[in-house]
Amino acid sequence: MKEKELRSQSGYLFLALGLLLLGAGAYLVSLQQIFVGVLSGLIGFFVLIGLSVINPNEAIVAIFFGDYMGTMRQNGLRWVNPLFRRRKVSLRARNLNGQKLKVNDKLGNPIEIAAVVVWRVGDSAKAFFEVDDYLKYVEIQSEAAVRHLAGIYAYDTMDEEVPDEVTLRDGSGKINEMLEAELTERLSRAGVEVLEARISHLAYASEIAGAMLQRQQASAVVAARRQIVDGAVGMVDMALAQLSAKGIVQLDEERKAAMVSNLLVVLCSDKAAAPIVNAGTLYP
Numbered sequence: 414m415k416e417k418e419l420r421s422q423s424g425y426l427f428l429a430l431g432l433l434l435l436g437a438g439a440y441l442v443s444l445q446q447i448f449v450g451v452l453s454g455l456i457g458f459f460v461l462i463g464l465s466v467i468n469p470n471e472a473i474v475a476i477f478f479g480d481y482m483g484t485m486r487q488n489g490l491r492w493v494n495p496l497f498r499r500r501k502v503s504l505r506a507r508n509l510n511g512q513k514l515k516v517n518d519k520l521g522n523p524i525e526i527a528a529v530v531v532w533r534v535g536d537s538a539k540a541f542f543e544v545d546d547y548l549k550y551v552e553i554q555s556e557a558a559v560r561h562l563a564g565i566y567a568y569d570t571m572d573e574e575v576p577d578e579v580t581l582r583d584g585s586g587k588i589n590e591m592l593e594a595e596l597t598e599r600l601s602r603a604g605v606e607v608l609e610a611r612i613s614h615l616a617y618a619s620e621i622a623g624a625m626l627q628r629q630q631a632s633a634v635v636a637a638r639r640q641i642v643d644g645a646v647g648m649v650d651m652a653l654a655q656l657s658a659k660g661i662v663q664l665d666e667e668r669k670a671a672m673v674s675n676l677l678v679v680l681c682s683d684k685a686a687a688p689i690v691n692a693g694t695l696y697p
Contacts, residue, residue: 419483539604
């Protein structure tokens with residue numbers, strides 16, 4: 414079932430007609446013409462029942478004895494068949510602030526995750542007739558999509574040899590795009606358009622948060638040390654090359670090894686080096 418447009422009439426003329434018939438009915442009753450007066454009042458009341466006010470970004474779904482007649486999207490005071498059953502639906506954008514869910518990621522680690530979804534009704538016919546309660550449907554399907562996404566990706570990479578692996582923590586842009594795509598597929602049955610979907614909360618569960626924090630700290634220390642060593646090796650290589658090119662001093666392989674060792678200790682140490690003055694010869 415898809416939404417179809419239902420053309421309605423401007424309600425101002427029918428408002429005036431209904432009020433006129435009610436007034437005429439009251440006047441006729443006062444003149445003892447009861448039957449005609451009551452009939453006129455009933456017709457006026459029937460005309461007024463067909464009036465509906467449609468605000469901006471709202472629509473009215475019309476049903477006639479179980480048949481879907483169409484959706485009115487024209488704003489203002491509108492009039493349709495008074496026998497139509499009318500159900501109003503908001504077309505405004507809405508926010509769904511998902512609850513924190515405790516799930517296992519791809520590696521089996523318990524994590525806490527939540528998402529924010531911005532959505533709106535795009536097809537009123539599907540929203541009312543394809544699902545029982547489209548508001549509840551959006552809530553449940555959004556939770557299911559977040560659980561599914563968390564289960565197919567790891568919170569963080571555990572393999573340093575795969576730096577481009579998409580994870581929940583580092584691949585936020587890609588993860589948000591995939592979440593939005595999955596929600597669009599799931600909610601299209603209910604005529605719902607997903608405008609935006611983002612992970613709003615992501616953390617390890619409390620029972621492993623301490624251990625994972627230590628692991629992250631250790632990884633940071635290792636990465637920093639690796640950068641220091643790479644820089645120190647480059648500086649040692651540059652020092653030996655310049656000493657050799659300028660002929661400042663000639664070093665055999667054993668002395669080069671000793672110099673390299675001393676420079677690496679000085680450059681890689683996390684404490685200030687204590688210099689030792691050699692008061693002897695060049696080769697003691």
